[in-house]
Amino acid sequence: MNDSHSAELLRYAAFTADPAGGNPAGVVLDATGLDAADQLAVAADLGYSETAFLTPAAAGGRAFAVRYFSPRAEVPFCGHATVAAAVALAERIGAGELLFETKAGPVPVLVEAGPDGVLAATLTSVEPHVEPVAAADLTEALAALGWSDGELDPAFPPRVAYAGARHLVLAAATRARLAELSYDFERLAALMTRLDLTTLQLVYRESEHVFHVRDPFPVGGVVEDPATGAAAAALGAYLREVHGVQEAELTLHQGEDLGRPGVLRVELRAGDPRIRVSGTAVPIGPRRG
Structure with missing residues (x-):
């Protein structure tokens, strides 16, 4: 060591x-x-x-x-x-x-x-892909989250999306549903471990190109990730696969419900399957050695 x-x-x-x-x-x-x-x-x-x-x-x-x-x-x-x-x-x-x-x-x-x-x-990103989620796994995910089927946005069917890591994409029908995040940590962690998921990408569509997102991350030992670039890339792949979006610039707002607001820019380019994610970064306080 x-x-x-x-x-x-x-x-x-x-x-x-x-x-x-x-x-x-x-x-x-x-x-x-x-x-x-x-x-x-x-x-x-x-x-x-x-x-x-x-x-x-x-x-x-x-x-x-x-x-x-x-x-x-x-x-x-x-x-x-x-x-x-x-x-x-x-x-x-x-x-x-x-x-x-x-x-x-x-x-x-x-x-x-x-x-x-x-x-x-x-x-x-690396080349992404999207796959369906089994009905039983979706039921377990919703139970762990405390969400019901009726609280999902039917325009965005659940999928597992990958652009470097695997994420289960679930769309809330309302911003209020997304804001009230309280889940069974160990139950969700067990499901995510079995499905090899890094986070859940919980989304709410504010407008065509603007989304609010949250990412539970119990498999990492963290209740919630405040801003998740890998999941943002996965969402871009999801929108291409499910909604046929070939070229777009998206704005994702994340962290507002945690008091750590952040902005992620997601770009899809026609003819290129890879997803681009942009953002700024700044040092936090003194460096640790």
């Missing part, structure tokens, strides 16, 4: 320009020498929904191997920690194109400075 406290641990808030908003992520820019147990220990000690651990990739240059750990387990891909890590890198080596080699596959990331000087990162 290596000394897991020897690596510099940074803290960033992703999908926000306010350190008190969005989703906090841990970032270790040089995880050389840290094994999986060390990385899990660092993530568990920090307590954020995800921490990203980077090491230089064999290709060199601006390519990095990245692993993502929640306080409870490793996940194949995490969007908000990708945005946080990319911005942290750009602050040190300059904006531009990066390549993250993740367990889900290669994820290109472009970091650019906005007019206000705040850095924003755009990740391009």
Whole structure:
């Protein structure tokens, strides 16, 4: 076992320009020498929904191997920690194109400075896919959430969507239903573990291109993820598959019900199955070592 406290641990808030908003992520820019147990220990000690651990990739240059750990387990891909890590890198080596080699596959990331000087990162997902959810599994998910069939939006049938990690997409018929989230933590965690789900992507459509979303994350040891880039990408894949959306720019509002508002931009491009997710990120307080 290596000394897991020897690596510099940074803290960033992703999908926000306010350190008190969005989703906090841990970032270790040089995880050389840290094994999986060390990385899990660092993530568990920090307590954020995800921490990203980077090491230089064999290709060199601006390519990095990245692993993502929640306080409870490793996940194949995490969007908000990708945005946080990319911005942290750009602050040190300059904006531009990066390549993250993740367990889900290669994820290109472009970091650019906005007019206000705040850095924003755009990740391009691995190729997504969408699959049906079994009736019994849907019934169990709704029971664990305390939702009824009648509280779902019939225009958005439940599906499991993947764009680097698996998410069950459930659409609430009203904003009030989405706002009142209180669920059976262990029951939902058991179902999600069996179905290999990272989060539930709970959504409410405000307008054609604007959604409010929430993401229970009990399998990671976290009640709710405040802003979820991987699930945002999965939602883009879902909308293409279920609603035939080929080209669109979507705005997702997440974290408002937690007091950590964040904004995620999702782009679908005609002719490209991959989904792009964009957001800003800023440091949180002093760095921890």
